[in-house]
Amino acid sequence: MFSQGYVRVMEIDLHEGRCRIHKREDLLENIGGSGLAAALYGEYGQPGEDAFAPEQPLIIAIGPLTGLFPLMSKAVLGFKSPYSGHYAETHAGGRLALAMRYANLDALVIKGEASHPVCLLLGEREFAVREGRHLWGMDTTMTARIIRSSEERGRGRRSILRIGPAGENLVKYACINVDTFRHFGRLGAGAVMGKKKLKAITILGEGSFSLPHGDYKKVYKKIYRKITTSGAMKKYHDLGTPVNILILNGLKALPTRNLSSTSFTGADSISGEYFAEKLLLRQIACSSCPVGCIHIGLLREKFAPEHEYYYRQVSYDHEPIFAMGSMLGVSLGEKVISLIDEAEKHGLDVISAGVALAWATEAYQKGLIGEKETLVPLAFGEAGSYRQALACLSGRVNDFYRLLGEGTLAAAARYGGSEFACTLGQEMAGYATGPAFFVSQAMGFRCSHLDTAGYQLDQEFDPCSVERALSYLLKEEKQRFILTSMVACLFARNIYTTEMLSEALEAAGLPHLALELETRAAALVKRRWQVKKSTGFDPLKVTIPPRFYQVETIRGKVNGEFIDALLKAYAGAIAAL
Amino acid sequence: MPKILRAIAMERCIGCYSCMLGCARLVHNSLSLIRSGIHVRSLGGLTAGFEARYCLACRPAFCALACPTGAFVQREGGGVCYRERLCIRCGHCARACPVNVILVDEETGFPVVCLQCGSCVNFCPHGCLAMVDAPSKEQPGTAGTAGEPDIKQR
Structure with a gap:
């Protein structure tokens, strides 16, 4: 535990079926989360080996404030992505971070490959490799049901991670489902778990620890009050992230029909407002977050001619809605939620799967591929076909879907159509806001809008120089790195200001870290880029596909020269580190 | 009149565990989820909703x-x-x-053990918990029928 002067790492070898605990004082300098995961990859990773090599580690790290303060609710997974071949991060909430804290596991390093499908059961006083063959092939929902019913311990204080068939089949954007409604998404962490034949991980958060001395209780109450009374977090609970659908549509920045457009005529009936009125069942929260941004919608479908219905609960957010909605031309919330549910069960990353199918639809329209490849006729707006296509993608049923499961560009290399591939390091996130977003997603560790705040800079509508844009991206990247090293939810970025973080770190018994935070973060940001570069990433070789240069936002057509100049400047800055 | 704890509106629970975390820290001086007088958990997976188990x-x-x-x-x-x-x-x-x-x-x-102090109530962001008047000796079994509180301003 960080505040007790060391980082407790559980190193798991799936080949041997054993674990080893390391108490490491020297790792404290890496802060935690993003910083710690990169340091551990530097130590345990095999940067020159294939992402699927047995010894490649999956590293999950929490931070020095996890479990100590509200909204310090995320865990960071660092790994070599089978999609990009580079070091990558993915973050998840749910019950995981607190379960790890109370299991006294600051970081997990999972390496090796099991000889047959297995599950892990971890806790403060527990390590077991359990049978997984009976779960192999099962969807993410059924897998968790069986695990829950076969293990009573830790109810309410445990976290269950699992993969679906997509991960088992090594789809390169298979995700890891965390506690049903959250994910280690994007870039294929689920496929790495599948390669290791690791179907599921259960973590029991049953331990208890003494409180830090001094002002801890006072600061805890102060931060809790600030979060629950300031009003700053209201929007995340109210409509949640899907509030962005209409905002982005109004700015002509909502990726639509494979980004052939940036506004969607069907936006109203896939909007956050529509979901809240028609489909919202309730909101739930990650452990220790009093906000509750996880929106659960109702999927109700008829399964027989009489009045026979089944219903399921599906979490929705802006990005799954964009990916299964506007990007595929699907204009009804009910259909969108059914597609999200389908992708979830298979354990596919919803965003990547939607964007890949959007490309496939345009390729189909243009005659580059036909029904021989797609098996179902793909057409924008046809949710039924997409539902079947998602199953084909997860099952990798033929050459076409096998290639599409490697990524849009892999399929385009074979069939043509790279000029309309919407990839920026991986399939695009749901923000066609302009150059700063395009450049930042293409470079980052999560290859999403989250590494730095390009999408915000684009939306400020303040024409700025390349120099200013670059300094904005670098500053924001560092600030976000600090937060994701704690590990805070980024929705709390306006609560956890530099001053508030200092106060929290002092109260947690880490006054030195509070003092050195800025300087240490600067060094660690550099180190994290070096780790990515060690896996073969060359920022100077990053390109942005032609489709992005044709984007028109409310400000008019994007400035291609500005994209190129900012890409060059950002790549240069990273290359120099 | 003495007050006692009642989970009056668990349908509103978002499962944030702030009540347990507050109780463990402020009442039982423990950094944990387990040393708490109240225990919230799902009714079998997060799709099923939440229940609170607490001292009656x-x-x-x-x-x-x-x-x-x-x-x-x-x-x-x-x-x-x-x-x-x-x-x-x-x-x-x-x-x-x-x-x-x-x-x-x-x-x-x-x-x-729960001390009926009400700390958890102060940490519930959704008005699921309340301290209500204890039933009188003459009228047992009326606890928990207090009106529903407003959801606190967020």
Whole structure:
């Protein structure tokens, strides 16, 4: 535990079926989360080996404030992505971070490959490799049901991670489902778990620890009050992230029909407002977050001619809605939620799967591929076909879907159509806001809008120089790195200001870290880029596909020269580190 | 009039665990989820909603009846006062609890018990919990019928 002067790492070898605990004082300098995961990859990773090599580690790290303060609710997974071949991060909430804290596991390093499908059961006083063959092939929902019913311990204080068939089949954007409604998404962490034949991980958060001395209780109450009374977090609970659908549509920045457009005529009936009125069942929260941004919608479908219905609960957010909605031309919330549910069960990353199918639809329209490849006729707006296509993608049923499961560009290399591939390091996130977003997603560790705040800079509508844009991206990247090293939810970025973080770190018994935070973060940001570069990433070789240069936002057509100049400047800055 | 804890609107629960985290820290001085007088958990997967398991403030308090040392004493209105210095860690209290909410700490052997202090209520962001008037001796069984509180401003 960080505040007790060391980082407790559980190193798991799936080949041997054993674990080893390391108490490491020297790792404290890496802060935690993003910083710690990169340091551990530097130590345990095999940067020159294939992402699927047995010894490649999956590293999950929490931070020095996890479990100590509200909204310090995320865990960071660092790994070599089978999609990009580079070091990558993915973050998840749910019950995981607190379960790890109370299991006294600051970081997990999972390496090796099991000889047959297995599950892990971890806790403060527990390590077991359990049978997984009976779960192999099962969807993410059924897998968790069986695990829950076969293990009573830790109810309410445990976290269950699992993969679906997509991960088992090594789809390169298979995700890891965390506690049903959250994910280690994007870039294929689920496929790495599948390669290791690791179907599921259960973590029991049953331990208890003494409180830090001094002002801890006072600061805890102060931060809790600030979060629950300031009003700053209201929007995340109210409509949640899907509030962005209409905002982005109004700015002509909502990726639509494979980004052939940036506004969607069907936006109203896939909007956050529509979901809240028609489909919202309730909101739930990650452990220790009093906000509750996880929106659960109702999927109700008829399964027989009489009045026979089944219903399921599906979490929705802006990005799954964009990916299964506007990007595929699907204009009804009910259909969108059914597609999200389908992708979830298979354990596919919803965003990547939607964007890949959007490309496939345009390729189909243009005659580059036909029904021989797609098996179902793909057409924008046809949710039924997409539902079947998602199953084909997860099952990798033929050459076409096998290639599409490697990524849009892999399929385009074979069939043509790279000029309309919407990839920026991986399939695009749901923000066609302009150059700063395009450049930042293409470079980052999560290859999403989250590494730095390009999408915000684009939306400020303040024409700025390349120099200013670059300094904005670098500053924001560092600030976000600090937060994701704690590990805070980024929705709390306006609560956890530099001053508030200092106060929290002092109260947690880490006054030195509070003092050195800025300087240490600067060094660690550099180190994290070096780790990515060690896996073969060359920022100077990053390109942005032609489709992005044709984007028109409310400000008019994007400035291609500005994209190129900012890409060059950002790549240069990273290359120099 | 003495107050007792009631989970009056668990349908509103978002599962944030702030009540448990608050109780463990501020009442039981523990950085944990487990050393709490109240336990929230899903009803079998997060799709099923949440339940709160907590001290029902029994009168008579069966834990106090079972306690052989006087560490547990019946509290006016229901529930108990607990004095650790009198406790010999026999665990009879936990076995006597009809709703299984007294946890015996595996490390220390001492029970973790709800003191009906209401700290958890102050940490609930959704008005799921409330301190309500204890039922009078003449009218038992009316606890928990207090009007629903407003959801606090977020």
